[in-house]
Amino acid sequence: MASSSFHEKPSALRFTDVGELPKRMLAPIEGYDTVPLVSLEEAVKPLVDIVPNVERNVYVVKENCQDPEDGLTTDESASIMLYTYESILHENSLYVKLNDTLRSEQRKHLVPWFLYLRLILTALTRLPSKRRSIFRGVKKEVWLDYAEGKVFIWWGFSSCASTIGVLENEHFFGKTVNEDEILLLPARQFEVKSCLNSGHGLHIVQLKELKSKFDLLQPVSIPNLTVQSKISSQGKSPPISGAMGAQFAATQAKSKCDATNQLYWSHGLFVDDDQTVVVADFGNDRIIQWKKDDTTNGQVIAGGKGQENGLNQLNRPTDVLIDKETDTLIICDRQNQRVVRWPRCSGTTQGEILIGNIACYGLAMDEQRYLYVSDTKKHEVRLYQLGGKNYTVVAGGNGQGDGLNQLNFPAYLFVDRQQNVYVSDWNNHRVMKWTIDAKEGIVVAGGQGVGNARTQLYYPNELFVDALSTLYVADSWNHRVMRWTQGAKKGTVMVGENGRGEGANQFDIPIGLSFDRYFNLYVTDYNNNRVKRFSIE
Structure with missing residues (x-):
């Protein structure tokens, strides 16, 4: 049992979210323990099409979770507040969607x-766990499902209160309460000890929690959050899989890291x-650059003025490119849902909006200076004439899905000299190639389900294609960079x-990937806060 004060009046709607008991035993809740611990913004990326406005809601709760007093990180504290966030339409609240899924037989x-x-x-798990009596109140005839002696499992999260005063909430008898909320973890087993009909439609059901014979919720491992700083190693590390590695800009501190x-x-x-x-320094809301051979300090060249939507600000940028003809930066300003342009000249204090109202994630530019932008809400890739507002869909655009004419959260892009568009199709764990005017794409890597076999990818991110059509891709959740030659099956x-x-030959979620003119490979190492x-x- 975990408890935490959320500094707001808990809504009775969460207390009433009991749901129907399943007709048969469900499979244990597992698999989540194998994925990495990431920021809240990253954690909700797969939920964009499941929970309306979830990215906006993340912004709201994180603004209210700075320097939490409960010993949690900002992202951890905000993840709990996001669970409690009530949407205007109750059915759009994250906790409703999540608990419905936890109670479903379809574990996939x-x-x-x-x-x-x-x-x-x-x-x-980091919060204190207490052994105590707790209360829930439900204005439904759920007592019919809770006969004395019955043993059952609540598969969803359960919002409870420490006093019976919760029954006086306006959703029950017209009054309100203001107290801490206690949250029971999913997959808890109970036995009905007694039932009492108190009259006036009020039934009291006494439950006792039981220890299940097996773990129905896979226990989560708690990482060591010891803060260490390792900055700027210019020497080469030992050979790694046929490559030589050099860490040139890094910090491994887990707290806020916003120095240059x-x-x-x-x-x-x-x-x-x-x-x-x-x-694209996502967590610092800025674009930062490092000159060759200067690995000690970077230079902030866009944003870094707070997480807002002013023209001098960025909010969680995910991608950046340089328009060499005008010497400007083109930036995907993710949380502000816009693509912006910033001059690279010294003294620049703000940018301009090129494209607004787009759930952008990745950018690319071809040799004719046409701009390509991925839209994760529409599940499509758009082609713009630079500076124009009209666009052509060049990949996807047929709804969310895994068909050859569909994409599911298109992330990063690469466009070759023939204007073939390569897309990291994030939720489909594949990379697709779309030729000019194609109605369908071609799977050129992955697409064989989630896994770490040579035929598989696990949430691919940034990619690059060389002159021989060899594909290089950051295989993020497999913590590796893969190379696929043209036509290869693996x-x-x-x-x-x-x-x-965090070793010299290791990654902790590689995301960004690029090559220089001498074919040196550069990779952003997300959780290690470094570029290699x-x-x-």
């Missing part, structure tokens, strides 16, 4: 929830001809696959 429907479950269950020699949950990156590395591991970690460079042999 839990997969998009794994990242969020890992985060909130980690948070709740630090990164915080970095995403996409772009390497200029002079080997300047430009990084790929080869370039770097990584040495277990998740590899000289390919």
Whole structure:
């Protein structure tokens, strides 16, 4: 039993969210424990099409969860507050969608929830657990399902209160309460000890929690959050899978890292001809660059002025590229749902909006300077003439799905000289290639389900295609970078696959990927807050 004060009046609607008892035993809740612990923004990415406005709601709760007093990280505390967030339409609330899924026999429907479950269950496990009597009140005839002696399981999260005063809530007898909420974890087993008809339609059911013979909710492992700082190693590390690695900008601190020699949950990156590395510093709401051979300090060149929507601000940027003809940055300003342009000249204090009202994630530009943008809400890739508002859909656009004419959360993009569009189809665990005017795409990597076999990808992110049509992709949840030659049925591991970690030959969710003109490979290492460079042999 975990408890925490959410500093707001708990809604009785959560207390009444009991749901019908399943007709038969459900499979245990497991699998979420194998995914990495990520930020709340990353955790809700698979839920964008399940929970309306979930990314906006994350922004709201994180603004109210700065410096939490309960010993949790901001993301952990915000994950709990997000669970309690009530949408205007009750059925759109995250907890309603989540609990419906936890109570479903179709355990495969839990997969998009794994990242969020890992985060909130980690948070709740860190909170104190107490042995005590608790109360729920339900204005329904649920007592008919709770005969004395019956043993049953509540598969969803259960909102409870420490006093019987919750029964006086306005959803019961017209009064309100203001007290801490106690949250029971999913898959708890109970026995009905007694039932009492108190008259006036009020039935009191006494339950006793039982210890199940087996774990019905896979226990979550708690990571060690010891803060360590390892900044700027310029030397080369030992050979790694045919490559040489050099860490050139990094910090492994788990707390806020916003100095100019630090990164915080970095995403996409772009390497200029002079080997300047430009990084979408997602967690710091900025774009930062490192000049060649200067690994001690970066330079903030866009944003970094707070997490808002001013023209001098960015909100969780996910990708960046350089328009060399105008020497400007094109930035995917993810949480502000816009694509913006910033001049690279010194003294620039703000950008301009190129495209608004788009759930952008990845960017690419072809040799004719046409701009390609992925839209994760429409599940499509759009082609814009730079500066124009009209667009053409060049990939997807046929709804969310796994058909060859569909995409499911298109993330990063690459466009080759023939204007073939390569898309990391995130939720389908594949990379697709779309030729000009194609009605369907071609699967060029992955698409064989979730796993770590050479034929599989696990949430692929940024990608690159060379002149021989060889594909390079950040295979994020397998913590490796893969290479797929044209027409190959399986790929080869370039770097990584040495277990998740912070070692020289390890990644902890690689996301961004790019090459310089000398074919050195650069990779953003999300949870290790660093960029690594590899000289390919």
